[in-house]
Amino acid sequence: MPTVEVNHIVKSYADKIVVDDLSFSVPQNEIFGLIGPNGAGKTTTIRMMMDIIKPDSGDITILGEKLTEASKNRLGYLPEERGLYRKLTVMDSIIYLASLKGMDSRSAREKADKLLSQTGMLPHGRKKIDELSKGMGQIIQFIVTIIHDPELIILDEPFSGLDPVNTELLKNLIIDLRNQGKAVVLSTHQMNQVEELCDRILMIDNGRNVLYGNPKEIRSKYRSNSVILDFEGELGQVLGVTEKRAHKGYVELVLDANTTPKQVLERLASTGIVINRFEVATPSMNEIFLKVAGKNYE
Amino acid sequence: MNKTVLIFRHEFLHTIKRTSFIIVILALPVLALLGIGIFHIVSGVTRPPTEVTKIGYVDKAGGFNQLTTQGNITLVRFDTPEGATQALIKKDIAEYFIIPADFISTGIISRYTTQRELTPSAATTAVVKNFISSNLLAGKVPTTTITRVEAPLNLVTTTLTSTGTVASEQGGFGNLIIPAIFGGMLALALVLTSTYVLQSLGEEKENRLMEILLSSVSTRQLLTGKVLGLGAAALAQVIVWVASIPLLLNLASSSIGGFFSTIQIPVSLLVLGVVYFILGYLLFAVLSAGVAAVSPTVREAQGLASIYTLLPIAPFWFLSLLLLVPNSPIWIVLSIFPFTAPVLVMLRLGLTGVPVWQLAVSIAVLVLSIIGGLLLAAKLLRTYILMYGKRPGIGEIIRNLRAR
Numbered sequence A: 001m002p003t004v005e006v007n008h009i010v011k012s013y014a015d016k017i018v019v020d021d022l023s024f025s026v027p028q029n030e031i032f033g034l035i036g037p038n039g040a041g042k043t044t045t046i047r048m049m050m051d052i053i054k055p056d057s058g059d060i061t062i063l064g065e066k067l068t069e070a071s072k073n074r075l076g077y078l079p080e081e082r083g084l085y086r087k088l089t090v091m092d093s094i095i096y097l098a099s100l101k102g103m104d105s106r107s108a109r110e111k112a113d114k115l116l117s118q119t120g121m122l123p124h125g126r127k128k129i130d131e132l133s134k135g136m137g138q139i140i141q142f143i144v145t146i147i148h149d150p151e152l153i154i155l156d157e158p159f160s161g162l163d164p165v166n167t168e169l170l171k172n173l174i175i176d177l178r179n180q181g182k183a184v185v186l187s188t189h190q191m192n193q194v195e196e197l198c199d200r201i202l203m204i205d206n207g208r209n210v211l212y213g214n215p216k217e218i219r220s221k222y223r224s225n226s227v228i229l230d231f232e233g234e235l236g237q238v239l240g241v242t243e244k245r246a247h248k249g250y251v252e253l254v255l256d257a258n259t260t261p262k263q264v265l266e267r268l269a270s271t272g273i274v275i276n277r278f279e280v281a282t283p284s285m286n287e288i289f290l291k292v293a294g295k296n297y298e
Numbered sequence B: 001m002n003k004t005v006l007i008f009r010h011e012f013l014h015t016i017k018r019t020s021f022i023i024v025i026l027a028l029p030v031l032a033l034l035g036i037g038i039f040h041i042v043s044g045v046t047r048p049p050t051e052v053t054k055i056g057y058v059d060k061a062g063g064f065n066q067l068t069t070q071g072n073i074t075l076v077r078f079d080t081p082e083g084a085t086q087a088l089i090k091k092d093i094a095e096y097f098i099i100p101a102d103f104i105s106t107g108i109i110s111r112y113t114t115q116r117e118l119t120p121s122a123a124t125t126a127v128v129k130n131f132i133s134s135n136l137l138a139g140k141v142p143t144t145t146i147t148r149v150e151a152p153l154n155l156v157t158t159t160l161t162s163t164g165t166v167a168s169e170q171g172g173f174g175n176l177i178i179p180a181i182f183g184g185m186l187a188l189a190l191v192l193t194s195t196y197v198l199q200s201l202g203e204e205k206e207n208r209l210m211e212i213l214l215s216s217v218s219t220r221q222l223l224t225g226k227v228l229g230l231g232a233a234a235l236a237q238v239i240v241w242v243a244s245i246p247l248l249l250n251l252a253s254s255s256i257g258g259f260f261s262t263i264q265i266p267v268s269l270l271v272l273g274v275v276y277f278i279l280g281y282l283l284f285a286v287l288s289a290g291v292a293a294v295s296p297t298v299r300e301a302q303g304l305a306s307i308y309t310l311l312p313i314a315p316f317w318f319l320s321l322l323l324l325v326p327n328s329p330i331w332i333v334l335s336i337f338p339f340t341a342p343v344l345v346m347l348r349l350g351l352t353g354v355p356v357w358q359l360a361v362s363i364a365v366l367v368l369s370i371i372g373g374l375l376l377a378a379k380l381l382r383t384y385i386l387m388y389g390k391r392p393g394i395g396e397i398i399r400n401l402r403a404r
Helices: A042-049 A090-099 A105-118 A134-146 A164-179 A191-197 A215-221 A261-270 A285-297 B003-016 B019-046 B081-089 B122-137 B143-150 B173-206 B210-214 B219-253 B267-294 B298-308 B319-324 B329-336 B341-351 B356-384 B394-403
Strands: A004-013 A016-026 A030-035 A057-062 A075-078 A152-156 A183-188 A200-205 A208-213 A226-232 A241-247 A250-255 A274-280 B053-059 B073-078 B095-099 B110-113
Touching (some): A004 A042, A016 A030, A016 A057, A016 A208, A030 A042, A030 A191, A042 A057, A075 A134, A090 A105, A090 A134, A105 A134, A134 A152, A164 A183, A164 A191, A191 A285, A200 A285, A208 A215, A215 A285, A250 A261, B003 B019, B003 B173, B053 B081, B053 B122, B073 B081, B081 B095, B081 B110, B095 B122, B122 B143, B173 B267, B173 B341, B210 B219, B219 B267, B219 B356, B267 B341, B267 B356, B341 B356
Parallel strands (some): A030 A183, A075 A152, A152 A183, B053 B095
Antiparallel strands (some): A004 A016, A004 A057, A226 A250, A226 A274, A241 A250
16 A cells, blocks of 8 residues: 555646646655755645645555544654744754654654764754754754654655755665655755755646656666766777767767667777776756756747 | 643643743732832821811901811911911911901902912811811700711612512622723733734744644644643643732732722623623734734734734723713623623723623634634734745735635
8 A cells, every 4th residue: 555645636726737637656765855946836745745735636645545633643844944943952842843753752862862963963952943953953854854763754855954964864864764664745846955865856837737757767668778987098999989978087979879879889899998987877857857847948 | 641631731831931921910919019118118208297286267257257177277366467477487287268257248268378389278278167167066966966067978879679678789889990900900911912923923933933834733733722721821821810819919018008808809700700701802813823823023013913803902991981880881782892891891890790692692703703713823823824925915815815
């Protein structure tokens, strides 16, 4: 049974369709990336999943049922627009928000101690939120999101405003959660995070599904028939290569339709040049993102 | 634990720990104590002196020699104005007056004093007046008639019910005091609680907590817990104030001639006081919730709220008119208008009887306004609580509410 099942949801404001016939599912033990340019409809989709706003049509089931007050306790949500009670201490904030997820204050305190310690935030437990840096506040918000051991975790732009150290810390925590069998929905426009973290992705643009599936399969689908070569020596004409594109530090060789990368490698080896790097050129998710989003904006 | 109860507890505890809450809760008793202290000091300063005061007079008309001692004031006769002036300069007398020979036809009394004053003191005027009337009537009418002329009447009013029996509530200023205090506290509590609801929801919106909260609780749970929690804090405030009243009255009555000891608080007034407090609070709380929902910052919300929070205080601006004509149609309309009803009905209860039908209509309109306000506030919360940035215009709000 998928943790999230979204079927043909539509949402419009006034005359503008924000989410247009979107469907996807997220099983357990998966990091699912919801990606798209600004204003694509990612946050609206998440808010409909969280029952904060209602879809005009379509169904959403979370953990096998329509979201109820009881099932809210089984999911953790880190919204894009997030904050904490500035005048409360870190510990009081965590305990109050955990209590709204059904935790008693004793277990909330114990779990908070553990998570604060794991993230190196334990010395700040008695500080007021006001006294923390933005990055520290983000970590506390993440702790609030996962403290009640939810089965589904929805993270909307979790890395925004984080420094590289905290980004790495958060990434490891997200991977840990997936390894514990949780389903994680990750909404982001940072493509490098998608490539590293996500098992599957859904790219939306203007509220519509434009890409859906495994990032490796998608990259393979968008692969052009070319190879990347870093070499020393003189590179002459190579059979099957129709174009040479010079980049900083490497050359991209575009192959004709009848030539495979393996054949080109054999031909290059026979020319006597020193090959430092040879790889099949697959576009990064960032390039695919720009290509797909750009195409639709033309 | 139920999530509404958790929000209730959080809001209550969070509010009563606020410095502003503690200052306000203590401000009223402290100000009252200060007022009583000032009254004690002023009344001590202005209390009539216990030693005998001498006032001189020169009788040119003749025959003014009776009632020369009244309380601690003694009237001393002088033969000539010069003699009286000398005594005044030497401070043997506090002042003197001359009864001229043609006094009967002119009524003029010339008064001389070394003090600069706006008008003669009430005590001096009464002493001179009694001295003149007593001497004018002496020997012509009986002494009891003279006494009656000096104090012509002592009006004792008894209010009867429609059946002719003596009414349990006899009215008067004594009976206005408690409703006025209730009304004042109610107005203050309504303004303060509106501020608490605005601050609480506004801060959560400003601090981007709303979406986090709504991922755990429903809009209804959030609104109910918040309104009840903040209402309980406001009620605690009123209870502290009400509890301090007997102590303050005790302190006050020792100096205000036992006036307050004559005051009785009818049970019906207490019951209506509680009913109007709860209904008034709920109305202003849901309105504040709606205002907080559409305002991007606490400051903007407070700006909007300053318009409607004037309404509960409004009856006090027209108190003098209310005292003169407590049953004017305008007061009846404003007793039914939900935003002025709680405080105005309290004041009118102290001034005059408010007919049962007016109370029933007023309470019914309040209840309907609260239900309507709650539905509207919940809708505004759902629509606008996640919208940040510019405050929407009235037209946009109406369009959005219709669209949903």
